[in-house]
Amino acid sequence: MTNPPRVCIKYTVAQKCEDVINRLIHHFIVTIQVLHNPLRGRLMKLKKNTYLWLAASLLCMVVIFVFSSFPADQSSGISDPLVDGPLSLIENWFGITIPLATAEFLYGFIRKAAHLFIYLVLGICAANTVRQFTSIGKRVFWISLCWCSFYAATDEFHQYFVPGRACMWQDWVLDTVGSLIGIGCVFWFSRKKAQGID
Helix, strand or coil: CCCCCHHHHHHHHHHHHHHHHHHHHHHHHHHHHHHHHHHHHHHHHCCHHHHHHHHHHHHHHHHHHHHHCCCHHHHHHHHCHHHHHHHHHHHHHHCCCCCHHHHHHHHHHHHHHHHHHHHHHHHHHHHHHHHCCCCCHHHHHHHHHHHHHHHHHHHHHHHCCCCCCCCCHHHHHHHHHHHHHHHHHHHHHHHHHHHHHC
């Protein structure tokens, strides 16, 4: 029995490989079509509020990242005038000299208040975003809180590499508390709205 020519063997192997590739491509296309239809349907069913709240959440996260990227001296140049202006007015109008310790306390208070406020806003946006996908209160609460708290942790880690800034667990706790207040506001307003409808 003679062996088949090498040309025929090569042609047969190449043909089989081509058949396998064509089948894989066919199955891949069919799978994409099957998955595409329900996914497209879900995306079409999403309300405009979903995109608006999601965009607001992402915008808030971008704002936090940008401000966290400022070095310490530049960040102080943004927050300190919020204290310097009122203090100078008090000194000029009433002739009262503000002690240095009080001024330093006010500087720190403004910075911490900014932390609390921006994460309060993020908590509101995150909770309203999650509410577009589920109406179960516990899921909305925990998903929103984990979202904001995790981002606060990454934000503090990011500040570790910014000149003059520091990674502080106290700020992470403050950010999480701000998010918790924001999420609580969403639940409170939604409950008031439901009571008003009833």
